[in-house]
Amino acid sequence: MNGRLLVQTIRWNRIRLLVLVLAGFGWGLLTPVIYSAFSDVFRDMANSGVIPEELMNFGSGSLLTLPGAITIGFQHPLALAFLGIFAVGTTTGAIAGERERGTLEVLLARPLSRRGLYTTVAVAVTLLIAIELVALLGGQLIGILFLGLTGDIDLGGLPLVFANGLLLWGAFAAFGLAASVSFDRHAPALGISLAYVLVNYFLEILGSLWTDVAWSQEYSLFHHFQPNELLTGAPDPIDFVILGAAVLIPVIYALVVFPRRDLAAPD
């Protein structure tokens, strides 16, 4: 790993990071507010049968409990966008993008091994994702404390939620980096990584809204990010194992493939 490259990579993302941290914190703050303001209304609607209970669920979350609302906060398209910018945008641009711009040529003229370059980018992206997750969780925690909702939730589970979220988005980032080392242009790397996230998301949401295909959720990485279970004191270690494997496989692929690739002159 190269410290100077790490600092510069973070520096190049600092404005984006600042904006996303503020947005993530704001969104996190809103989650318990929405739960506090509307959960009784939602519960009444579900009990009256006006709206089927399935529609109170979104992914692995639920509007009827605070842990469920926290889960929705992480699985909402807004959170997806906040975290996806680093996990997909930054990763795919890091190598395929540099290659397309021709700057990888200058970078690799320095005494940097390709594995060192990969590791540095991976660490930088992990840090960015971790900071964004902390912002989201921090917003939620402050909202919970401010609204006095601590009785509805096991706050001791928050570090596990952080670790679980880091593994989920780390898996998407690892996939993005694997795509990035495999293509000479940014667009295909971005496209395939975005498709990977969206297919996972689709399987998760489809299964939650349509009970006949609830099995599809098992095939989504999002389904193994379970703040709901972690904040009610019922974690499932298998979720961590599956996400850990989803991180490791693309990492190993990239570490094997990237040093062996021929990097022809850029167009």
Next chain:
Amino acid sequence: MDNPPPIRTEGLTKHYGSVRALESLDLEVMPGEIFGFLGPNGAGKSTMIRTLLGYLHPTAGGASVLGLDIVEGSVEIRRRVGYLPGGIALYDSLSGADALAYLNDLQGRPPTRREELCDRLQMPASVLKRRVRDYSRGMRQKIGVIQALQHDPDLAILDEPTEGLDPLMQQAFYSIMDDLREAGRTIFFSSHVLSEVERVCDRVAIIRAGHLMALQHVDELLARRKRTINLRWRDGTPDLSSVPGLADVTVQGDRIRATLLGEVAPFVRAVASPQLLDLTIEPARLEEAFLEFYAEDEPAEALRQ
């Protein structure tokens, strides 16, 4: 123990599928020389450089740079080498000064030559403060040259270094090359601008379709080329029958035109007479040598099969 040759290739071969970009290339670059690597676009120059620096993996054969194997010692090679890629791309969002500092930090050696190079290539602090995205092509190229040489590398590999430089800056660049040679640095210089190779380089390799066509001192290469002679002669024609290497003699009135291969002295002795009104001996040009290698019957594509 003697220093190893800065660059040595042995049967270096690179194929892209069925395309043979480099075919069994053997060459040695000596310490302290400026070595020209000549060939038109697509001849294999950049492939050779990229293979030496570890961007490409050889299909067969091998090479060493500064005594280090190009596969095993790639990172250490790049620590000691300065590289200017052809058509360099830089980080547009950085200022020129920041780009140089960043690239040098990654290099891990003090930028002992930066100030001098900026001065000689006319890149004052006021220009270096501007963002790279606002630079002209020539200014980017100057930044490229400076980033390759600022850490005073043992070996500089420069791919088309004067591309985009104006004639004044080209002269400044040639003068930098001369100083580096005097300081004992080795430079591997890829170009298709023959006049600058002739001006700067000690030895040249000419490559065609991945094959090494010639590897010689520039002087030797030129000595084997024909000079063009134009003279004006009063009353008749001189007796040139005893001049070795003289050919293609044409006479038009008092003007005589011929070509000369080899020594000039016998010719000068033959025409040393009061009847000689004017004499011009045009120097042999590398261009002619180069074109000769490219004018051979076998087309480049056939060599790639």
